[in-house]
Amino acid sequence: MIRHVSAITLQLLEGAGLTADALDREFDGRAPAVLRKAHPMLVAMSNAAGLNVVQAARRSRYLLIEIEQHESGATQWVYREKTARDCIFSCRGTLPDALQGALEGRMLGQLVDPHDAISATTIEHAVDIGAGWLAIGVSPRWETF
């Protein structure tokens, strides 16, 4: 049975000394298939990487992760893998209309540098969602396990 996990999740798992298999097994028997921030594996991943991993979900054999990074009480950026094709990186910023189309295909790291694996994702689209925030659709590298 082919299961998928993103390069980002893999890097976080490795940092905590865990495997994708072990994470996948946590979902068995859970309905809905969601692990939250307080789960020991997510805590381990958060501590090892210095990030705030708030959720891991399993949907259609894809392991999906969500990270919300706060600094001094305010949110700095969030990375949400909602589905395999819909991963969003959101941060503060503005983007002139002319640039919104031109970013496609570039690496996220050329715009912002939140974290190694996240910076290595490819930008699909970037939208100014108002109130000084951007929502950047990115596609990470998906590995099978």
Add this chain to the structure above:
Amino acid sequence: MTVSPPARLPSRELEDLVFFALSARADLTDLNVYPDLDDGTRTRLRARIKQISRYDWPASLGDDPDLRRGYTLRQCFRLMIVMQMLDAHLPPSLSVQVARSNDGGLMRLIADRLRRHERSKPEPADRVVIMRPAELRDLTPAAPWNHKNSLELQYVQRERCSAIIADAQLPGPRLVFDFGAAAATVWRWLSSRMLLNDTARTAFIAEIDGYRDEHDFVEQPITRRVKV
């Protein structure tokens, strides 16, 4: 330039939303935006949310085909209101009826609270909602209290609230709800976690303000309890 669809809260976050609505206080200072709810609690809350959805609340799939993707901010507040009524042991069918027929007034109350920053202190002008249900009194023959619709909600300023509750001339029980504080706490949680952008809040306020001007928007007050 097409209008983008409103941002929605995914349904897996609804249990947290209900938790924050129920535990909200007007004078809340610190807020832990990641409550550690155990599976049993989540299952029970989810069951209540599902129960309410069977009453087509906050919306039906027919009215809002995108409901499957999640709830808009307005729908979140509609759910919040009914959950607080359930918390007061009001039956689901009655809670949904009251919330539905008072939707305009309740949304206006919430919009007024959200105009201020979610972390601002409670103000004397904040309004709370008083409900004076009269299930059994309504069954008795015409009595002095029957001149007023017993399920209509009263919006009173916090400082006047105790006077009304303690009013020696009023018969029957009084229920007080602080939907403004709940909405502020819920919004604080949503914006801290960036689950919804601030544009969702401004769009909600703009939509509610717009309704003030609609001349044909009429709230249907419920006159008597309908057995569902």
